[in-house]
Amino acid sequence: MAGRMICQLILSLSFLCLVAPSPLNASPHKDLLHRGGALFGAPSNALRAPPQDPGVLGRISSRKGSWGTRVASTVTLLGLTAAMTYVGQRKGLExxxxxxQAGAYNEVAKLLDRGLSLPSSLPSRWLWFVLAFNTGHSWAYGETLMPSLLPSWLHWYWPGRRLVQYLAYVCLLGGSITPKGPGEQLQRQVAHLAGLHFALFLIVGLGSGYVAILKQWGVRPFLLSVLLVVVNDIGAYLVGVPLGKTPLTKLSPKKSWEGFWGAAVLTMASAPLLVRLLRTMLGPAPDDVPRALGGLLSLSDWQALILAAFASFGAPIGGILASAAKRATGTKDFGDSIPGHGGVMDRVDCQLFMSAFSYLFLSCSASPRTRE
Structure with missing residues (x-):
């Protein structure tokens, strides 16, 4: 029953996020990004003055062409997500x-390979990911994560895992910085290594917070955090398309201040509503007891408002950072694995920052005893 309810919630609420055009914070300016630029050398005409404003109807109609593809890929993804959630429940969400995480990392790694004109090395690429995944979970998010993912015959490894992980890191790092060509080639190797480390920190380090939340507090805070970012994206689109006039940043000219503030208002207003929706779908949690403002708001409402504030003002930094990376490499999307949407990284950039904040905030404000 719980799995079926989770499926219904995912299908009814996440659908809006995935169908909405991306990027969602829209303003009248067209994308200034041009394909084909090399890393640290985007074409000089990338900062040309924006064209004339086509008007509200023109901006909306220009986005209708790809909606059929978006809807088809959305239905497929949501069907797979609902099936995995129904069968595996919490482990399915994990x-x-x-x-x-794996899909987003693969897209960023391939982007680095192309931008730096380096041959792709799948073994080393995925060794970095596996090592970062194990290290990130055990060092940053506690002892409760990895044992359940390991088969019983590997439990002997667990007490000394950090030493093994560190030695593996040293060996892999040593092999990665060995010169494989002239000085320019070595410069590209070092830039590639630095880019991989930064990508692993963002995607695996920050993004693993959601797995830790599922382990320690259950489905409810995970869905609340994800849906707050969803609402913020949708609100930015709904406000930014008709009202967007002032670009938020040159790095992402389709994001507007009007969309940013409108999304913040909608996200903050939706937080208590999402708490009640999750309570209806999943049943009351042990800490759902009115305590603040004479019983007008419960502890969960206060937590949701703080999470909503970060979803509005902190998580969008992930989208701006992703836009900067795409601008630097002269690409429009990180990939094409999701037809009509771009790549996985294009969909999860804001969720990475939300993931880490939600885990750290819940660590301060909630007890594992409130898990479902």
Missing amino acids: LIVIGA
Whole structure:
């Protein structure tokens, strides 16, 4: 029953996020990004003045062409997500998060390979990911994560895992900085290594917070955090398309201040509503007891408002950072694995920052005893 309710919630609320055009914070300016630029050398005409404003109807109609593709890929993804959630429940959601991390990392790694004109090395690429995944979970998110993912015959490894992980890191790092060509080639190797480390920190380090939340507090805070970012994206689109006039940043000219503030208002207003929706779908949690403002708001409402504030003002930094990376490499999307949406990284950039904040905030404000 719980799995079926979770499926219904995912299908009814996440659908809006995935169908909405991306990027969602829209303003009248067209994308200034041009394909084909090399890393640290985007074409000089990338900062040309924006064209004339086509008007509200023109901006909306220009986005209708790809909606059929978006809807088809959305239905497919949501069907797979609902099936995995129904079969695996909490573990199914954990696998979805880990799969999204792997997909986003693969896209960024391929982008680095192309931008630096280096041959792709799949073994080393995925060795970095596996090592970062194990290290990130055990060092940053506690002892409760990895044992359940290991088969019983590997439990002997667990007490000394950090030493093994560190030695593996030293060996892999030593092999990665060995010169494989002239000085320019070495410069590209070092830039590639630095880029991989930064990508692993963002995607695996920050993104693993959602797995930790599922382990320690259950489905409710995970869905609340994800849906707050969803609402913020949708609100930015709904406000930014008709009202967007002032670009938020040159790095992402389709994001507007009007969309940013409108999304913040909608996200903050939706937080208590999402708490009640999750309570209706999943049943009351042990800490759902009115305590603040004479019983007008419960502890969960206060937590949701703080999470909503970060979803509005902190998580969008992930989208701006992703836009900067795409601008630097002269690409429009990180990939094309999701037809009509771009790549996995294009969909999870804001969720990475939300993931880490939600885990750290819940660590301060909630007890594992409130898990479902």
